[in-house]
Amino acid sequence: xxxxxxxxxxxxxxxxxxxxxxxxxxxxxxxxxxxxxxxxxxxxxxxxxxxxxxxxxxxxxxxxxxxxxxxxxxxxxxxxxxxxxxxxxxxxxxxxxxxxxxxxxxxxxxxxxxxxxxxxxxxxxxxxxxxxxxxxxxxxxxxxxxxxxxxxxxxxxxxxxxxxxxxxxxxxxxxxxxxxxxxxxxxxxxxxxxxxxxxxxxxxxxxxxxxxxxxxxxxxxxxxxxxxxxxxxxxxxxxxxxxxxxxxxxxxxxxxxxxxxxxxxxxxxxxxxxxxxxxxxxxxxxxxxxxxxxxxxxxxxxxxxxxxxxxxxxxxxxxxxxxxxxxxxxxxxxxxxxxxxxxxxxxxxxxxxxxxxxxxxxxxxxxxxxxxxxxxxxxxxxxxxxxxxxxxxxxxxxxxxxxxxxxxxxxxxxxxxxxxxxxxxxxxxxxxxxxxxxxxxxxxxxxxxxxxxxxxxxxxxxxxxxxxxxxxxxxxxxxxxxxxxxxxxxxxxxxxxxxxxxxxxxxxxxxxxxxxxxxxxxxxxxxxxxxxxxxxxxxxxxxxxxxx
Numbered sequence: 348x349x350x351x352x353x354x355x356x357x358x359x360x361x362x363x364x365x366x367x368x369x370x371x372x373x374x375x376x377x378x379x380x381x382x383x384x385x386x387x388x389x390x391x392x393x394x395x396x397x398x399x400x401x402x403x404x405x406x407x408x409x410x411x412x413x414x415x416x417x418x419x420x421x422x423x424x425x426x427x428x429x430x431x432x433x434x435x436x437x438x439x440x441x442x443x444x445x446x447x448x449x450x451x452x453x454x455x456x457x458x459x460x461x462x463x464x465x466x467x468x469x470x471x472x473x474x475x476x477x478x479x480x481x482x483x484x485x486x487x488x489x490x491x492x493x494x495x496x497x498x499x500x501x502x503x504x505x506x507x508x509x510x511x512x513x514x515x516x517x518x519x520x521x522x523x524x525x526x527x528x529x530x531x532x533x534x535x536x537x538x539x540x541x542x543x544x545x546x547x548x549x550x551x552x553x554x555x556x557x558x559x560x561x562x563x564x565x566x567x568x569x570x571x572x573x574x575x576x577x578x579x580x581x582x583x584x585x586x587x588x589x590x591x592x593x594x595x596x597x598x599x600x601x602x603x604x605x606x607x608x609x610x611x612x613x614x615x616x617x618x619x620x621x622x623x624x625x626x627x628x629x630x631x632x633x634x635x636x637x638x639x640x641x642x643x644x645x646x647x648x649x650x651x652x653x654x655x656x657x658x659x660x661x662x663x664x665x666x667x668x669x670x671x672x673x674x675x676x677x678x679x680x681x682x683x684x685x686x687x688x689x690x691x692x693x694x695x696x697x698x699x700x701x702x703x704x705x706x707x708x709x710x711x712x713x714x715x716x717x718x719x720x721x722x723x724x725x726x727x728x729x730x731x732x733x734x735x736x737x738x739x740x741x742x743x744x745x746x747x748x749x750x751x752x753x754x755x756x757x758x759x760x761x762x763x764x765x766x767x768x769x770x771x772x773x774x775x776x777x778x779x780x781x782x783x784x785x786x787x788x789x790x791x792x793x794x795x796x797x798x799x800x801x802x803x804x805x806x807x808x809x810x811x812x813x814x815x816x817x818x819x820x821x822x823x824x825x826x827x828x829x830x831x832x833x834x835x836x837x838x839x840x841x842x843x844x845x846x847x848x849x850x851x852x853x854x855x856x857x858x859x860x861x862x863x864x865x866x867x868x869x870x871x872x873x874x875x876x877x878x879x880x881x882x883x884x885x886x887x888x889x890x891x892x893x894x895x
Contacts, residue, residue, distance in 0.1 A: 355500055358500055359497050359500030361497075362493050362496055362497030362500060365490075365493060365497075366490045366491070366492075366493035366494035366496075366497055368490070369486050369487065369489060369490030369493065372483075372486060372487075373483045373484065373485070373486035373487025373488070373489075373490055393429060393430060393432060393433030393436075393651075393654055394433065395433065396430050396431070396432070396433020396434040396436070396437060397433045397434070397436050397437035397440070397647060398437060399434065399437060400413055400417075400433065400434035400435065400436065400437025400438040400440070400441060401437040401438070401440040401441035402437075402441065403438075403441065404437070404438040404440075404441025404442050404444070405441040405442075405444040413434065413438045413441070414434075414435065414438060414592060414593075414596065417431050417434045417435065417438075417592060421588040421591075421592065427658070428588075428591060428595075428658040428661055428662050429654060429655060429658040431592055431595070432595050432654050432657060432658055433654070435592060435595050435596050435599060436599060436646075436647045436650060436651075437647075439571070439599060439600065439603070439643045439646065439647070440640070440643050440644060440647065442542060442543065442574070442643075443636070443639045443640040443643055445542075445543040445546050445547065446546050446550060446567075446632075446635060446636035446639045446640070447636045447640075448494070449546070449547050449550045449551070449632055449636070450550065450630075450632035450633045450635070450636040462491075462492040462493075462494075462495040462496050463492065463496075464492075465488050465489065465491055465492030465495075466488075466489045466492035466493060466496075467492075468485070468488060468489075469484075469485045469486065469487070469488030469489030469490070469491075469492060470485065470489050471485065472484060472485025472488065473485035473486045473489060497547075524562070525561065525562070525565040525608065525611065526565075526608075528558070528562045528563075528565035528566045528569065529565045529566070529568050529569035529572070529604070529608065530569060531566055531569060532545055532549060532565065532566035532567060532568065532569020532570040532571075532572075532573060533569040533570065533572050533573035533576075534569075534573070535548060535549075535566075535569075535570065535573070536569070536570045536572075536573025536574050536576065537573050537576045542570045542571060542573060542574035545566070545569075545570035545573065546567060546570050546639065549563050549566040549567055549570065549635065550563070550631070550632045550635055550636070551632075552566075553631035553632065553635060554630065554631050554632050560615065560631055560634065560635070561611065561612075561615065563631060563635055564611060564614075564615060564635060564638050565608065565611070567635055567638060567639050568604045568607050568608055568611075568642070569604075571600055571603065571604055571607075571639070571642075571643070572600050572601060572604040574600065575593075575596055575597040575600045575601070579593055579597065587665040587666065590664075590665045591661040591662070591664065591665055594661060594664065594665075595657065595661060598657065599646060599650055600646075602646065602649070602650065603642060603643065603645070603646030603649070603650075606642075606645065606646065606649060607642035607645070607646075614638060614641060614642055614645075615634075615638065617641065618634055618637045618638045618641060619634065621637060621641070622634060622637060672703070672723075672724065672727035672731075673726070673727040673728075673730035673731045673734070675692075675696055675731065675734055675735075676695075676696070676699065677691075677692035677693075677695040677696050677699075678692045678693065678696055678734065678735070678738050679692075686742055686745065686748075689738060689741075689742055690742075690754055690755075690758070692738075693735055693738060693739070693758050694758070694866065694869060694870060696731065696734075696735055697735065697758070697761050697762070697765065697866055698801055698802065698805060698866060699731075699802070700728060700731055700732065700735075700765045701765065701801045701805075701859075701862055701863060701866065702800070702801045702802055703724065703727065703728050703731075704728060704765060704768040704769060704772070704859065704862070705796055705799060705801060705859065706724065707721070707724050707725060707728065707768075707769060707772045708768070708772050708775075708792075708796055708855055708859065709793065709796050709797065710724070710772075711772040711773075711775040711776050711855075712775070712780070712789055712792060712793050712796075712852075713793065716776050718776075721773075721776060725769050725772070725773055728765065728766075728769045729766065729769060732762050732765055732766050735758070735762050736759070736762055739755055739758055739759055739762075742755065743755065754869075757865070757869055758869075760865070761862060761865055761866060761869075764858055764861060764862045764865070765862060767854075767858050768855060768858045768859055768862065771851050771852075771854050771855040771858060772855060774851040775848070775851050775852060775855065778844070778847060778848050778851060779848065780848050780852065781848075782824070782828065782845040782848050782849060784824040784827040784828050784831070784845070784849075785824045785845075785848065785849055785852065787820055787823075787824070788817065788820040788821055788824050788849075788852065789852070791816070791817060791820055792817055792852065792856060795810075795813045795814070795817060796859075801863060805863055805866060805867045805870065806863035806864050806866070806867035810860075810863070811860070811864070814856060814857075814859075814860035817856045818853070818856070818857070821849065821852065821853040821856070824849055825846065825849055825853075828842060828845050828846055828849065829842070
């Protein structure tokens, strides 16, 4: 008998986990990019983030999927940490939908009457529409059917357990007793990696009379806290933004759990009063579903005033070297509010990016290359370029004069060139540089770049001559490779690979020279505008619009 009940519990849990996976995958495939688009559009403010996080999590039955999408948006600079916190808070409200599904359907209706047809219809759709949206809908429909079958199996197992084992005696309402059940709920979530499964087990156990209502409520709190394990595991070795979002998830769930446990008698009383007011059936499953929703909403209300401070706190944590390097030193809110100051600051940032690119190029030319450090520098350059682009966009929306607007395209061209330099340096590392004909070019490039300090001497006629010499060395090396190929020294495939290496180095040098020359030109033009030459008395300046 004990083995039968254990088998039923394990089988019911397995069906439930399989169902949740099918529902999540099916609905996510059905929606396609719509969920990401919805999340992107409806998270402009924290309040919208809460609403969209709750809605999408309720639909796909997976707070993890919503959290991963949120991390992606933060990494892409489409969401700020402040906005992401709203989504995390909302996802915790949305995940309470599982309890309502169990309470509303799992215990009042003969499950087989509708669950089995759902599985049959869903599988027909899935088999006849494999890889299509119809197949995804079928998978989700079959998942819902399995969901209710699994709940029914669990319910039967717990009813049998209640008759044979007196666990209710363990459900002490003292703090140590309740803490034990919090731990049980957290452990179940940790083991199944699904808070939905832990909530379903708790509701079925309470409905089957295995545990009392206070103990079940404590298990619900534990399941809510235990769901942070998924975020913590996902954040190990992940990006800084992933760790920040995971930390926000942990802070919210722990704080909410502590408050809910401290106010447990009050919350259960409120749940009963709310249930009476809403004319809800007073069965354990309904009470616990309402309790789960209530304390998550309470958690959002408690954390809401501290959202801004929490976002600032998290942004100062887990700072990577790349993020520290990518922080603007000259662009800030003060400079952005004044167009002329903002353009000066952008040029200073671009000069700094040019220096970072020079260091990146030197690292690519001098193996062995520390891949992690190189990728961090490259990422910092791209992030800083993104921030300069964002500043240009901000200026364009602020209503500039014609002269001020005319200077912005040159800034954007320089930003694009800086990105190209970073990309070409990455290509050199990716392809390698083992072309023997390129050794003089590589050696001379290292010499030139090592002596060049853009912060001190941006671009000079001497540096221009040196880059011209590098171009001649590139042409000579290219011709040498072609000659060696013609004489049979290299096979065509090998020759193409060597020429690709040479082209990457040639483009790298060319882009560095053009970036320095263009930035120097812009700074000279700026000096000419801001400090016009002093004219002798009686001298009339030439009209700049006429031929000189």
